[in-house]
Amino acid sequence: MDIAIPARPYPYPLDPDHTALVVIDMQRDFIERGGFGDSLGNDVARLEAIIPVVSGLIGLFRKQGWLVIHTREVHKPDLSDCPPSKIRRGNAPLKIGETGAMGRLLVRGEPGNQIVDSLAPIAGEIVIDKPGKGMFWATGLEEMLKGLGTTHLVLAGVTIEVCVQTSMREANDRGFECLLVEDATESYFSEFKAAAIEMIVAQGGIVGWVAPLAALEKAIG
Ligand code: C5J
Secondary structure, X not given: OOEEEOOEOOOEEEOOOOEEEEEEOOEHHXXXXXXXXXXXXXXXXXXXXXXXXXXXXXXXXXHHOOEEEEEEEOEOOOOOOOOHHHHHOOOOOOXXXXXXXXXXXXXXXXXXXXXXXXXXOOOOOEEEEEOOOOOOOOOOHHHHHHHHOOOEEEEEEEOHHHHHHHHHHHHHHOOXXXXXXXXXXXXXXXXXXXXXXXXXXXXXXXXXXXXXXHHHHHHHO
């Protein structure tokens, strides 16, 4: 039986047998000083601040025995999966693939590419390495989720206006019922977070639902 989660724009019908949590890109490159996000001139402290809430959300799913999926934005060491336009973009001192304080930016296996210690995946959880912003591009995630019978996705992670929103829109187009946990996601820009949330819930939930962690905790227990 579905669990009604109080949410905007109306209660989210969480199907406990077919729901997975997707935690997007909580990797050191976006969250810690010396990583990719920092190199672009962003205040990474805004993102670091949500770690306790994301941890609580992951804990809630683990307690229920529900699937937890983690994603990372990652490129191969030879950057063959990174479009030249993505490398060229911007005027930051370091580009993707160049070496920063935590190794080569956004490159698989480098220290900066690891999920932050306090949210590290445990045995049985899935880690999806994605070369794009969206979690379905060149990852095989859609086939994996459909094979598992997953129909509902709860989303968290960073950044809301880039990889989270792209992934949620992609999931919506593929027929998944999506709930974004609003205090388990963040932007480098406060106004972007507010705008992204309004875009998601507008027009009767045109992209999906939004709720705080406390609403899930209360409804699920
Ligand atoms: C960005 C992401 N912001 N994970 N990636 O480049 O949102």
